[in-house]
Amino acid sequence: xxxxxxxxxxxxxxxxxxxxxxxxxxxxxxxxxxxxxxxxxxxxxxxxxxxxxxxxxxxxxxxxxxxxxxxxxxxxxxxxxxxxxxxxxxxxxxxxxxxxxxxxxxxxxxxxxxxxxxxxxxxxxxxxxxxxxxxxxxxxxxxxxxxxxxxxxxxxxxxxxxxxxxxxxxxxxxxxxxxxxxxxxxxxxxxxxxxxxxxxxxxxxxxxxxxxxxxxxxxxxxxxxxxxxxxxxxxxxxxxxxxxxxxxxxxxxxxxxxxxxxxxxxxxxxxxxxxxxxxxxxxxxxxxxxxxxxxx
Amino acid sequence: xxxxxxxxxxxxxxxxxxxxxxxxxxxxxxxxxxxxxxxxxxxxxxxxxxxxxxxxxxxxxxxxxxxxxxxxxxxxxxxxxxxxxxxxxxxxxxxxxxxxxxxxxxxxxxxxxxxxxxxxxxxxxxxxxxxxxxxxxxxxxxxxxxxxxxxxxxxxxxxxxxxxxxxxxxxxxxxxxxxxxxxxxxxxxxxxxxxxxxxxxxxxxxxxxxxxxxxxxxxxxxxxxxxxxxxxxxxxxxxxxxxxxxxxxxxxxxxxxxxxxxxxxxxxxxxxxxxxxxxxxxxxxxxxxxxxxxxxxxxxxxxxxxxxxxxxxxxxxxxxxxxxxxxxxxxxxxxxxxxxxxxxxxxxxxxxxxxxxxxxxxxxxxxxxxxxxxxxxxxxxxxxxxxxxxxxxxxxxxxxxxxxxxxxxx
Numbered sequence: 001x002x003x004x005x006x007x008x009x010x011x012x013x014x015x016x017x018x019x020x021x022x023x024x025x026x027x028x029x030x031x032x033x034x035x036x037x038x039x040x041x042x043x044x045x046x047x048x049x050x051x052x053x054x055x056x057x058x059x060x061x062x063x064x065x066x067x068x069x070x071x072x073x074x075x076x077x078x079x080x081x082x083x084x085x086x087x088x089x090x091x092x093x094x095x096x097x098x099x100x101x102x103x104x105x106x107x108x109x110x111x112x113x114x115x116x117x118x119x120x121x122x123x124x125x126x127x128x129x130x131x132x133x134x135x136x137x138x139x140x141x142x143x144x145x146x147x148x149x150x151x152x153x154x155x156x157x158x159x160x161x162x163x164x165x166x167x168x169x170x171x172x173x174x175x176x177x178x179x180x181x182x183x184x185x186x187x188x189x190x191x192x193x194x195x196x197x198x199x200x201x202x203x204x205x206x207x208x209x210x211x212x213x214x215x216x217x218x219x220x221x222x223x224x225x226x227x228x229x230x231x232x233x234x235x236x237x238x239x240x241x242x243x244x245x246x247x248x249x250x251x252x253x254x255x256x257x258x259x260x261x262x263x264x265x266x267x268x269x270x271x272x273x274x275x276x277x278x279x280x281x282x283x284x285x286x287x288x289x290x291x292x293x294x295x296x
Numbered sequence: 297x298x299x300x301x302x303x304x305x306x307x308x309x310x311x312x313x314x315x316x317x318x319x320x321x322x323x324x325x326x327x328x329x330x331x332x333x334x335x336x337x338x339x340x341x342x343x344x345x346x347x348x349x350x351x352x353x354x355x356x357x358x359x360x361x362x363x364x365x366x367x368x369x370x371x372x373x374x375x376x377x378x379x380x381x382x383x384x385x386x387x388x389x390x391x392x393x394x395x396x397x398x399x400x401x402x403x404x405x406x407x408x409x410x411x412x413x414x415x416x417x418x419x420x421x422x423x424x425x426x427x428x429x430x431x432x433x434x435x436x437x438x439x440x441x442x443x444x445x446x447x448x449x450x451x452x453x454x455x456x457x458x459x460x461x462x463x464x465x466x467x468x469x470x471x472x473x474x475x476x477x478x479x480x481x482x483x484x485x486x487x488x489x490x491x492x493x494x495x496x497x498x499x500x501x502x503x504x505x506x507x508x509x510x511x512x513x514x515x516x517x518x519x520x521x522x523x524x525x526x527x528x529x530x531x532x533x534x535x536x537x538x539x540x541x542x543x544x545x546x547x548x549x550x551x552x553x554x555x556x557x558x559x560x561x562x563x564x565x566x567x568x569x570x571x572x573x574x575x576x577x578x579x580x581x582x583x584x585x586x587x588x589x590x591x592x593x594x595x596x597x598x599x600x601x602x603x604x605x606x607x608x609x610x611x612x613x614x615x616x617x618x619x620x621x622x623x624x625x626x627x628x629x630x631x632x633x634x635x636x637x638x639x640x641x642x643x644x645x646x647x648x649x650x651x652x653x654x655x656x657x658x659x660x661x662x663x664x665x666x667x668x669x670x671x672x673x674x675x676x677x678x679x680x681x682x683x684x685x686x687x688x689x690x691x692x693x694x695x696x697x698x699x700x701x702x703x704x705x706x
Contacts, residue, residue, distance in 0.1 A: 046389050046669070046671070047367065047371075047388075047389035047390065047393075047670075048371065048389055048390075048393050061704075066682070066697075067678050067682075133537075154537065156685055156686055240481075240539070241681075242480060242681065242685060243480065243685040243686075244681055244682040244683075244684070244685025244686050245678065245681060245682045245685075246685065246686075255364075256674065257671075257674065259363070259364030259367060259368065260360055260363065260364055260670070260674055261670055261671045261673075261674035261675075262367075262386075262389065262669065262670040262671055263670075263671040263674075266671070
């Protein structure tokens, strides 16, 4: 009777000890750093953090700033288009790839290759390609279409779509590979059954295969969405935020004010707003996904 | 036993070599042709005159890119031995936080107070009576560079002031030239605007806007005229699709563009291209209107280091920068003016001599960097980068936003 049950704290002790560094990192670096940043966003910190509280001043200035509004608008356009197009194109490519075609490996490699390049390289390459004097536009003009005009990066109204083209070119390959993995995970019997029932292939995809791929879609969504919120290097390399401020993004605003403008308070306020935006998306999703009764 | 001999031999050698040779890493953003040639002079002086080594830490992409990197390294505990800043308020908080080395003893030993002219340059290095930086050169922004070739091709005489420059624009366009070259970066565009304020208006206006931060003056009718002039500049530079200032200067050098508003550092580029002032190009201080120059410039700051020997070497570098020989060698290549009033600049060309005369007459104003914080500067740059890229923004709207920024400035 004396042998009491080992306390739950000591159960699986090795695993718990092994997890300590990660727990500390999560608590101190992520959570602690986040709380610190939010707290200092209410101060008038310049180049170095200083605790002189100014309430919501930084936020008032932030939302009164035209550049921030343009950045938010750009993030919205870029984000929405990126999500829709990369999913649609990625899925279509994956579906085509799944037709037991010849040289699948070759095609897969070619399409995935851009993902091996950094955003900096991608940005530079597309800056050149979209330059009217030496890129696509000049090639087509040299072929005889004299009046052809395509210079998105020099037109403030559509410059953000020039960035989007580069983003899609770089990122779609990864989406395709993820989707392809999802498609390969579908039991072949499902296809056989649908063929026996005489259902057209496109209907099978939309009503049977896609719903079955829900977990893959969610993983992909998280990867793409986090890539969108933090987009920075692509802008810096491709347009530098220009022409004017037409392709500014929130992450660049944060960096420019924290370091270039020597105004940490403003940068912290902007990054707090970015965090808030992420939370607004993540919390409802997490509640749907993990909260309540599991579906299926 | 053998090892021990080698060891003691090496020790003896080191001792014989005298003082410790330190590697001094110096960061700066001087990367264009003329600038690189000037930096090479500094490196040569350090390598030859002391036993220390110059480790070049050039950071490409203008001050806006370079400063954050420098500041992160200093605040992050990985300081370089010396770094360039435009003196004034850019390094203000680093000094206040005690991250910069106090150079007062070196300044006193070498009589910086007496030799540096104009004295406002040393004042900009001084915080609470202590000197924290070594001024290196004087740069002024108020120059209009004109290409003789472009005007010859268009068959019109080279303008002698801003109004003629604007009036000549249509003729240049007919001849297929860009009337005005302008790099599409905020610092160049807001810089050109500040040049117009100083050159086209009485200097009291500049001081009440930037020194007293008077929002009413900034919203007033005089400044409105400057915004109109900026809109002219925007129209004239609409076809100049370049980013860096030296690319824009190159358009003037090759005669593709009529002119460019740029500081006297552009001089170095003309020199590298082998051009002669007065024959191949013309420089108009104060846009040919007001003969007033802003005396800003570059200075070297020396972060506090933990290594005593490196600190010693830092001091030697600071001292070296202000010696007459280095001042002359560096500034001739750079196209800037020496900070010492007592050096001989016979080798200087026409443009530099014009600048020296104006400075000697005492007609100089403090640089924008000495008056406004980096935060305000960033906001103004942002306004102009947008203004120059988007012709739908009216001068009135831009002025209203400018006045708001000045009203909020600290």
